[in-house]
Amino acid sequence: MSTVLAADGISKSFGGLKAVDSVSFELAKGDIAALIGPNGAGKTTCFNLLGGALAADGGQMRLGPTDITGWPPHRRARAGIGRTFQIAATFRSMTALENAETALMAADAAPENASNLLDDVGIGALADTPVTALAYGDVKRVELAMVLASNPSLLLLDEPTAGMASNERLRIMELVTGLVRARGITVLFTEHDMDTVFGFATRILAMDQGQLIADGTPEAVRADRRVQQIYLGETESGDA
Amino acid sequence: MGFYVAQFLTGLASASSLFLVAAGLSIIFGVTRIVNFAHGSLFMLGAFIAYSISQKLGFWLAVPLAALSVGAIGWAMERTVLSRLYAAPELFQLVATFGLVLIIQDAALWIWGPTDLLGPRAPGLTGVVRILGQPVPEYDLFLIAVGLMVLGGIWWMFTRTRFGILVRAATEDREMLQALGVRPARLFQVTFFIGAALAGLGGALEMPRQPASLLMDLNIIAEAFVVVVIGGMGSVVGAFLAALLIAQLNAFGILILPEITLVAAFAAMAVVLIIRPYGLLGKPATTQPHAVEIQPPQTLAGYGRIAAIALVAVLVVLPLVADSFVVVLTGDIMIFALFAAGLHFMMGTGGLISFGHAAFFGLGAYAAAIFVRDTGAGMEIALILAPAAAAVGAAIVGWFAIRLSGVYLAMLTLAAAQILWSAGVQWQDVTGGDDGILGIWPAQWASGTTAYYYLTLALASTGIAALMMAAGGRFGHLLRAGRDAPARAQALGIDIDRRRWAAIVISGTAAGLAGGLFAFSKGSVFPDVLAIPNSVDALVMVLLGGLHAPAGPILGASVFALLEDSLSRLSYWRALLGAAVVGIALFAPGGIAGTISAWLTGRRKETA
Amino acid sequence: MLDVKSLTGGYAGALAIEDITFSLGASESLALLGRNGAGKTTTLKTLMGLLAPWSGGIEFKGAAITGQSSDRIAHAGIGYVPEERRIFESLSVTENLVAGEKPGRSGRIDWTVERVFGLFPEIARRSAAQAGTLSGGERQMLAIGRALMGNPELLLLDEPSEGLAPVVVNRLGDALAALRSDGIAILISEQNRNLARRVAENLVILETGRVAYRGNFSGLDGDPAIATRLLGV
Structure with a gap:
């Protein structure tokens, strides 16, 4: 299988704190990988390093054969990385359709395809609604339509189900996985909801204190002793 | 020693x-x-x-x-x-x-x-x-x-x-x-x-x-802005160091070349901003508030094109029916509408605040006037030079501006304009100082009131139409995307810095063309065109008309000119203007267009 | 002391907690457990007035505080120790404590800089140091001390153990237990169950923004399946 993304020893410190400490992994085409870990483990920083919002202190990143270390976010986007944000970010002065059109323009694609994109994410009927008037679940769908506009090879999804009512979580994840499978897109997502993680990920990366502590199939990671310790809140000393 | x-x-x-x-x-x-x-x-x-x-x-x-x-x-x-x-x-x-x-x-x-x-x-x-x-x-x-x-x-x-x-x-x-x-x-x-x-x-x-x-007020505030930008906003010790630096630059600069003191302060700020964008002792802001309200443009829906054609038609017919006073006033309104439209483009669509837009208007006016005075060549080339000079100025200011945002940008533009104004007053060899530059008349073919009116109409309406099309088209959408959600826009592949820079240059170019037209309309140029009140006028026109309405600058410039015509003879016209500005900020942030549109939306909801 | 009824809220249109209900008796303590993203931080921020509740009600000592500004909630007698600690890094340790100084509800002043230093000798030694130079554990102690300087009757602690070494967590447990025996009520959100159980008897587990379990630690220990389902991977 061909490697879509390779991170090689990427690191980032804030002050004295190593938020991401020499993390290495590779994603193969078609992977739907979940990045999990407790608060402060370094997931968001890791995402920002991959998306280019933060500059890495060290290490290398490759997208396919291309070295993208040091590239600004807009250049990475053009190279094929799409990302969504933990709190869905859309252009609030625009309708759903205009958001999709703008995303297509940004990718030098024909804005006429915007309504198809909205149909793909299931909100074709809401095209002319201002995004400020949409339910949050639909805003997340608009954002998804936007990142699909450039035909990315890799999607970074920062908590795709966060902020959604419980009954909607399953639906959005089914939508996402259906779309990426059909288009052969590789996905890396962070997620807190374990049902979502184990329900959809084909592979799991676990972080703690800035380091990658496990990487493997869902079964293997679930059985990992260190992962269990972190999640069940037992300290190493195991006292009390 | x-x-x-x-x-x-x-x-x-x-x-x-x-x-x-x-x-x-x-x-x-x-x-x-x-x-x-x-x-x-x-x-x-x-x-x-x-x-x-x-x-x-x-x-x-x-x-x-x-x-x-x-x-x-x-x-x-x-x-x-x-x-x-x-x-x-x-x-x-x-x-x-x-x-x-x-x-x-x-x-x-x-x-x-x-x-x-x-x-x-x-x-x-x-x-x-x-x-x-x-x-x-x-x-x-x-x-x-x-x-x-x-x-x-x-x-x-x-x-x-x-x-x-x-x-x-x-x-x-x-x-x-x-x-x-x-x-x-x-x-x-x-x-x-x-x-x-x-x-x-x-x-x-x-x-x-x-x-x-x-x-005293504007002189010290421009210097104080330079000082706090150099020292770092919020840092008192930074302010102290920067005040020392600027004061010493002034004290010794004046020995070498009096004119250089103005530029020296600005150059010092430029150097500091390149090395430390948040000033010597400043820290980057943790949260970045929105510079302007995020709102959809208030368009005239399907009637925009008809309204534009009707307006141009009326303006074409006007000199045939109106007296020359009305024609001259309307010509001035068109010049200021172009000036305001440029500012509106940058602020409304781009979310980039300029409090010193007179700098570009004045650069255009002075470039045209100096060229005509020194070469004796004609208006045609001068009217190309005017927007070009302003574009260069805007490119320089914009180069710093995209490193800054919000309040820093507002301060930088104001300081730049104030420094250019001082240059206009003090650099007598080139600008004529307070005596200005006189005898800047249009070419023979455009010299009558009506002829110059039509020239103004042609250039201003073309300029405004171009700005409107840019704002409504691909460029405007991508620029607005950067205003609404910068991180989102970048993650979609939009180079927002480059686009903002381009927006500032476009905006400055429009102001420069307006300045050039203004110079030939008056036949002279004085440092007033660079002064803060001129920047304020443009700002008021934009806000009065409505920051988010494409027609806002035209509406704003017209209402402003009519108000000015009837009220500026009052001794305290500036205070009235100030009160209006405070009133807009407090009670009618959408300006005339925004207020009407809010009222219409309210009515539609009531009837629905 | 604290009654939370059907609290629903979130950030910028994104729902984070839904229909959260629990209460706390006088001088009682409660642990809020759950994986990250479960809604613990949102719950505490909403209680503290840092986020406006979308619906539901909050009563503290019999008076409604729903939707009030955070300074009024602080004056009602609630102290807050946020997840990121948010100490004032450019201020010295002592200055951080002074910034938190305010009399309690009836004008009582139980806490002074000296008493906080007595509780946390670790930061007393660094009283003149810039807070930005403190270690993670010292920062947490300072954040707790700063909240105590406001003489609260209820202390909200958001994941105090996060990012700290086990011995430091242990040390914090001692200090929090001491505060408990002093009669200060504590609402602690934690992923570290060992610390939580030293502070509280009763617990509420949140999962994806809703209350998924309500009980006490002995009940939870007797039912490891629940713990694995709600807290494990």
Whole structure:
């Protein structure tokens, strides 16, 4: 299988704190990988390093054969990385359709395809609604339509189900996985909801204190002793 | 050697009042996140009030009493206007303090009259001391001591009083401080009082050095902006270092080449911003508030094109039916509509605030005038040169501007315009100084009132139409995307820095063309075209018409011109304008178009 | 002391907690457990007035505090120790404590800088140091001390153990237990169950923004399946 993304020893410190400490992994085409870990483990920083919002202190990143270390976010986007944000970010002065059109323009694609994109994410009927008037679940769908506009090879999804009512979580994840499978897109997502993680990920990366502590199939990671310790809140000393 | 020491001490003395103003500005910004454009006005009030008090009570009582009075004025400003705007987009906070500048300016004119007032000298400090053989005024030494004492006093307050500790804590994390039980309102009031009192003190202490004058406010605020940008917003020590730097640059620069002092300050700021974008001792802002309200454009739906065609048709027919007064007035309105449309493009669509847009208008006007005067060549080339010169100016300012945002951008543009204005006044060999450049007339074929009107109509309507199409098209969508959600836009592949830069250059180009047209329309150019009031006019037109309506600049320029025509003969027209600006910021942030559109939406909802 | 009824809220249109209900008796303590993203931080921020509740009610000592500003909630007698600690980094340790100083509800002043230093000698040694230079554990102690300076009757602690070494967590447990025996009520959100159980008897587990379990630690220990389902992977 061909490697879509390779991170090689990427690191980032804030002050004295190593938020991401020499993390290495590779994603193969078609992977739907979940990045999990407790608060402060370094997931968001890791995402920002991959998306280019933060500059890495060290290490290398490759997208396919291309070295993208040091590239600004807009250049990475053009190279094929799409990302969504933990709190869905859309252009609030625009309708759903205009958001999709703008995303297509940004990718030098024909804005006429915007309504198809909205149909793909299931909100074709809401095209002319201002995004400020949409339910949050639909805003997340608009954002998804936007990142699909450039035909990315890799999607970074920062908590795709966060902020959604419980009954909607399953639906959005089914939508996402259906779309990426059909288009052969590789996905890396962070997620807190374990049902979502184990329900959809084909592979799991676990972080703690800035380091990658496990990487493997869902079964293997679930059985990992260190992962269990972190999640069940037992300290190493195991006292009390 | 002695001469240089004396010059150095003069520089230090000047640094004192600059520091007092900049420190107050910086403390207020740190706690309230508001850049108080009226801070220079408080300095000016300090000088005037001190003058008045000194006539009855003498110098030494006048200084502290003036500082306290100005503190009280600052407190009242916070209570009446700014406290209502803490949650508003930055633009309206800035605009409201700008409105206060105009109001205070006219209030001072009304109370103290137009002539400069030279106060008494400080009793006991009227002599000179000889240092290395050079005479140094005792008062200068006193000022240096005061500057150091105030720095010490602020340091004492910040580290030894609970209030000072709270100010520093608020500068760092206001929300956390509130969660500890500290009510923000009271902290803000006291901060404004202290910040204003420092500016008032600075103004009062200037009494023996320079007369109180109505020009003091904008002169000092432009310098103070340079100082706080260099020092780092919110840092008092930074303000002190930067004030020293600027004052010394002035003191020694003037020896080499008087004109260079203006550029030197700006160049120093430029260098600092390249190396440290947040100033010498500043820190990057943790949260970036929105510069303008995020709103969809208020278009005329399907009627936009028809309305535009109808308007052009009316304008084409106008000279056939109207008298020449109306034709000239309409021509001026079109020039200002183009100027405003450029600013509107940058601010409305781009979310980039400019408080010094007259810089580009003036660059265009002067470029055209200087070219015609020096080469004797014709209007046609001059009208190409005008927007080109403005575009170059905008490219330079824009290059710094994209590194900054929001309030920094507003300060940078204002400082740039103020420096260009000073150059217009002082660089007499090139600009003719206050006498301006005369005899700039259109080419033969365009020289009649009607002919020039049609030329203006052709160029202005083309320019405005081009701006509207850019705003509504691909460029505008991608620019607006960067305004609405910068991180999202970048993650979609939009290079927002480059697009913002382009927006500033386009905006400046339109202003430059308007400036060129203006020069030939009047037949002359004076430094007024670069002055702050000209920037304010453009700003008012944009806000009055509606920041989010494509037709806003046309509407705004028209209403403004009609108002100006009927009201500007009133003695206190500027204060009215200021009150209007404050009123828009407080009550009608959408301007005329926004208010009408909100009203229509309300009605539609009612009937539905 | 604290009654939370059907609290629903979130950030910028994104729902984070839904229909949260629990209560706390006088001088009682409660642990809020759950994986990250479960809604613990949102719950505490909403209680503290840092986020406006979308619906539901909050009563503290019989008076409604729903939707009030955070400074009024602080003055009602609630102290807050946020997840990121949010100490004022440019201020000294002592200055941080002074910034938190305010009398309790009836004008009582139980806490002074000296008493906080007595509780946390680790930061007393660094009283003049800039807070930005403190270690993670010292920062947490300072954040707790700063909240105590406001003489609260209820302390909200958001994941105090996060990012700290086990011995430091142990040390914090001692200090919090001491505060408990002093009669201060504590609402602690934690992923570290060992610390939580030293502070509280009763617990509420949140999962994806809703209350998924309500009980006490002995009940939870007797039912490891629940713990694995709601807290494990």
